Amino acid sequence: MLLTLPVPPVREVPSDDRRPPHDRKAPMPANAPASGPTSTYDQAPVIRLAPGHQAWSGDAAWRRLADEVRVRGARVVLVDTYPGTDVAGVRAALGAALPGATVVDVEDEAALAPEQIEALVGPDLTDDRVFGVMSHRRLRDLYDTGRLEATAARVRAADGPVVVVGWGAALLPVEPDCLVLADLARWEIQQRQRAGAPGWRADDADADALRKVKRGYFLEWRVADRHKREIFDALDYVLDANPPVDAMTLVEAETVRAGLRQAVRQPFRVVPFFDPGVWGGHWMRDRFGLPGDGKYAWCFDCVPEENSLLLQVGGTTVELPAMDLVLMEPRDLLGERTYARFGAEFPIRFDFLDTVDGQNLSLQVHPLTDYIYRTFGMAYTQDESYYLLDATDDAVVYLGLRTGVDPDAMLEALAAAESGGPAFEAEDFVNTFPARRHDHFLIPAGTVHASGAGSMVLEISATPYLFTFKMWDWGRVGLDGRPRPIHLEHAAANIQWSRDTAWTRENLVGRVEQVAAGDGWVEERTGLHELEFIEVRRHWFTGTVRHDTRGTVDVLNLVQGDEAVVESPDGSFEPFVVHYAETFIVPAAVGAYTVRPHGPGVGQRLATVKASVRGTQVDRPA
Incomplete structure (x- = not known):
């Protein structure tokens, strides 16, 4: 059944609030993010x-x-x-x-x-x-x-x-x-x-x-x-x-x-890395105990192409590219069906985008599958979604086009802004939806979007991560002092102009469907859109939740609660403890596993989000 959740309204911006959104400072602490657990986030999992x-x-x-x-x-x-x-x-x-x-x-x-x-x-x-x-x-x-x-x-x-x-x-x-x-x-x-x-x-x-x-x-x-x-x-x-x-x-x-x-026979985490950016915030720095007093924009905590694995060999830690696991053990990691579809590629990416006390991301769009293949030789595209781990009271997501937008007028305004003319008034052309904790916004390729200031986003998406066509970057330069690259021609070739306010509301916002429930748990489907190959399920739980990879790889994040433990019903792997905001991978070869509150998480209402490749699951006998 489809839950009757209120769909956030399109934000109307008053005429006196036309300053570039990245200049708006969220008042602190009155407008601070909703309180959440202070994570014991492990920056070097082994x-x-x-x-x-x-x-x-x-x-x-x-x-x-x-x-x-x-x-x-x-x-x-x-x-x-x-x-x-x-x-x-x-x-x-x-x-x-x-x-x-x-x-x-x-x-x-x-x-x-x-x-x-x-x-x-x-x-x-x-x-x-x-x-x-x-x-x-x-x-x-x-x-x-x-x-x-x-x-x-x-x-x-x-x-x-x-x-x-x-x-x-x-x-x-x-x-x-x-x-x-x-x-x-x-x-x-x-x-x-x-x-x-x-x-x-x-x-x-x-x-x-x-x-x-x-x-x-x-x-x-x-x-x-x-x-x-x-x-x-x-x-x-x-x-x-x-x-x-x-x-x-x-x-x-x-x-x-x-x-x-x-x-590939146990849950594991790759080594996350953190990177500053011109729009970065302080949520990760404060919650994860990151060094320095600067602002971090990204955390890549499940991008095996980029991340590492740490092997603990006696008292010595050995660092390897996580891609070695994808290349050398693809069937057990991904499952036969996912491997048949993607080859030795890890198709699911989890990362963080931190704009709390930061700035808007660039206004952007990702290429359609046909375009990314014809133009760049990439076999699949950068479909994605924004899951809100946290947000300030006035946080918004830019998503889809306002009804009645004239494509030529929008492109002309973007080109003029890029060439030094008047700033692009994004809210005149693009919808803005209020963003709250645990909201999930779906972003199939071709959809104009950006995360606004004041958000801590868990980005759940397909792995091709380089193919962002920026259309407007609020007049900024990068941390290196150079203008950040704009690719308006690529963007114009991929924007889906029919994704207006009504279409975006109906297809990309508030799409939560309860699919199962049991003693101490509820399972919901939160996306992604039917044009995207990733399926996302959210589990709310106070007790034990049974999972099964069903022959494909699962990627999960503990989005609420201090701590949980992942266990094997038959003892095939050692109990695996995860903390708030940690992403972990359960290889296809694991099969059945359970997740339950653990340590300081006992007595709390916890939640995980789980992503897998749609249509690759194998039905298990009852």
Whole structure:
């Protein structure tokens, strides 16, 4: 049944309230967000491996690799590196640990020259500051075959041990005695690039961060992940290359494989990361205990393409890209049907957008599926939704177009504002709906939208996260002092002008339907829209709620209550404790699981939201 909930009215803005919305300061504390639990949010969740595994850090890591030569007789050691790794540092550390060995940098020896690479990949990278085209190149395309052969011949002819280092070491046509992967998380790569590191063999050290991310997203990370999948099963060791060289950690590849196998048989969390933004707020800083006194805009707490996994190996923590789990264990993680639809891609994204005591997000739209495929080579699009974890009394969401809007007039006003003319009066063209705690606004691709100031949003969406076409950014510049990129032409090609006030009210606002209830729990469907592939269910509970992945991956967040515990009815995994606002993943292979109040959550009314891929569930026998 459809609950008869009041639909928030369209906000009418009085004529004297036409200041840019980001200039409006929410009065504090009278207009503070509704009171909620102060989270014991875990910023470094780990997956604890059973005893029997070992890790070596710092000098011990390099000594362990040296032992492969001195003790185990390895003559050829290949250390393949993810792009962004400190190759020079790794090379120097190995040279110091093995003073009698020949150390070869495969990139210097055999990779194409930077200008050759630019000529080859330029059409994929484009001149745009943000967007490129998804590359289908292989790493071998970036190397000179003849020079690879010549380098391999020198390696084979060498009198003593040889260590080959660099992205592409495993391309050498030699039989290694020991194969190592130096792995690196994408978030760490981005931090290094912001500090001045260039892209792989690119003359872009001084380029702005957006262009560097574009190169990684559309080219380097795609090529690197294909290469990683090709060599992963043959690895002997994995080197955690996220810390500085003197703190890198080495583990046997079987330890990593065991950690990934364990992860897909239990609930787990990826490592969240937080980032400032020009529109950012202070809710996350205050509730999560984040460092500094600045404002954070984003938290990415379930974007496996970007996030890390932490494996606890004895007393040592090993950081791996969470994407390794998607690439190496896709069937158990995603389920057969979801894997059949998306391949080794994690299709669901949870992240936070914090505008409490901050500013409006840019007015934006996301591409339709056909457009994102034709234009950028992406197989599915950035459908999304806003779930309100918290909000000030006057918070609003910009969503859909006002009835009667003239497309030409709106586009002309946007173009004029972008070129330095009068500011764009968003409320003249776009609906604004009051936003309250636990409201869920649905945003299928093609819908004009923005989160207004004063909101703490849990964004539940499809994973393609780069494809935001900004139309108006309230006249701001970014934290780097540069104007934030506007893509009005892309936006105009995707805006669905028929999504007016009536359509938006009926389809995207207040769509809550109770679907089941039991002793101490109620289940509701809160979205998403029928055009989107994600199904979202909310459970209110004071007792135990039974869940089942039914053959697909579930992503959940504890949106109300201090603490809950996730348990296996048959003891297949250890009890897994989650805290307020933490996102956690339940792999398809888990099957049945329960969630109930725990610790300080006992006696409270708790709530989770759960997202899964619609139409991939497998019916279980009664």
